[in-house]
Amino acid sequence: MTQSLLAGAFLAALLYVLIPGPAFLALLGIGAGQGRRAGALFVGGHLVGDLLWASLALIAIIGAKTIGTFVFDALGLLCGFYLAWIGWNAVRAKPKGDGQALLVVERPFRRGLIFGVTNPKGYPVALATFTALVAGSASALQFHTLPVLLAVSFLGFIVADMILITIIGAGTVRRFYRSHERLIVRCSGVLFMGFAAQALWHATPGLLGWRKA
Template structure:
């Protein structure tokens, strides 16, 4: 298996967790109000949802690739457009009302589990992110590579979780986020737009007949 493919799976899992979204904001709220321990429990529960959606996404991507490059390219275009929509929404998001009170979560582990498994955006975001970052190594995607990709993705999730848990309890991080939340959301939108360009860049040539055999 190529190093590029493994790196793509690792980065897809890493960015899937680190890019600000509903789970990121929930974690920040819990960590800001209840500390790192509560945040860590939330992430432990949420990891189940991360593994579930990423597994389904990788199965869909590998399955599409084994069926044919055209199916994979169509999937890439769909995911690119979806990522562009997410990015555009983030770039145009309105700031939340100031002074909102933080809710105390009594069972952060259970909250994280429910949040991760029931998140309706978990699968399409995982599918879009993994498609964008694995598209460059599409020729190496086979059913035999699936276990290794899942293993590397798990490492990416754990690294991302460790990074978030390490920083959420710091006062300076909470203050910085509150002061620059709008900018952070805008930057995440730019990153999503970049992933969209990546996905479309690899998918469009195949559908237009520009890809060399």
């Protein structure tokens, strides 16, 4: 196994987490509004999904059969409704009391877990990211290298999560969030519903058999 292959897997995992998306917006709200501990619990749950999609992407790259499109269309439908529910709650959120956050996630670990494993874009994004960064060492890609690659990817996920937790827990970020919390939460809710509409738009044709082969 070459050093370039290991470095590629690490960087792919790092970039996969740091690329902004629905999970990033959720983490921003949870971490800035409820603190680093809540943010860490969220990314801890989301890490399960990161490992799942990275594993499938690496298996596909190495040469195994990929999972059929029905699985991802079904996940897309589930994710769409889930994001729509989160977005609607964010748009309608009201403070529960003086000095309390506008939107409080009581179980951030569970929220992160659901976010991670129901994200239908996790697989294609992971596949594209890992392909771009490990394709140059294709000759060294074998099934017996998969455990090591996953271990290196896990390290990349952890480093990226630590970076995000540090950012969202910083005093400047938290003060800015508190000062503009209502606007940020409302805008995030609208964005979540936009992500939901996009997920449903792409998933429904496949489930109904309307998508062209």
